[in-house]
Amino acid sequence: MNTPERSASFILDDDQEKIEYAADTKVSNAGTFTFNKEDHTVGNLLRMQLLRDPTVKFAGYKHPHPLIHKILLKIQTTSSQTLPSEALSAAIEDLSNETDHLITQVTDAIDKWKKENDTGMMGM
Numbered sequence: 001m002n003t004p005e006r007s008a009s010f011i012l013d014d015d016q017e018k019i020e021y022a023a024d025t026k027v028s029n030a031g032t033f034t035f036n037k038e039d040h041t042v043g044n045l046l047r048m049q050l051l052r053d054p055t056v057k058f059a060g061y062k063h064p065h066p067l068i069h070k071i072l073l074k075i076q077t078t079s080s081q082t083l084p085s086e087a088l089s090a091a092i093e094d095l096s097n098e099t100d101h102l103i104t105q106v107t108d109a110i111d112k113w114k115k116e117n118d119t120g121m122m123g124m
Contacts, residue, residue, distance in 0.1 A: 008069070009037065009039075009069045010037050010069070012036060012037055016037075018035070018036055018037070019033055019034065019035055019036075020033070020036070021084075021085065022034075023084075024074075024076075027076060028080065029057075029077045029078070029079065029082075029083075029084070030058070030075065030076035030084060031084040031085070032072055032073065032074045033072070033073045033084075033088060034071075034073075035070060035071045035072075035073060036069070036070045037070065038069070038071050039071065040063055040071070042071065043061035043063060043071040043073060044061070046059075046061070046073055046088070046091055046092070046095075047060060047061050047073065049091040049092075049094055049095050050075060050087060050091045053087055053091065054078075055078050055087060056075060056078070057077060057078045058074065058075070058076040059073070059074070059075050059076075060073075060074050061073040061074070073088075075087055075088060
């Protein structure tokens with residue numbers, strides 16, 4: 001009935017950027033990233049990865065409204081030598097490496113299981 005189109009939650013509008021950045025004018029070494037067409041999954045994943053970084057002083061996100069498909073991710077670093085954009089880039093790279101490692105481990109485990117459980121199902 002009044003439900004918005006499902007595609008509105010993940011397809012960018014023509015005039016929309018995926019990520020926007022605004023430096024914080026009141027807090028040093030801080031800024032807010034707006035991730036359009038994203039939700040809690042990406043927000044929490046990035047926040048947790050950022051908090052593992054010793055150069056990150058603060059990382060938090062909010063999802064302003066359930067019908068508005070964007071998250072606001074605020075990052076503050078410990079020094080002016082590390083920009084919030086650098087910290088975010090490092091977090092994304094680390095998550096990519098972890099994902100690659102996880103895929104390799106799962107593939108290896110599946111191959112090992114198949115070899116160990118080859119029961120010759122041809123006779124069935």
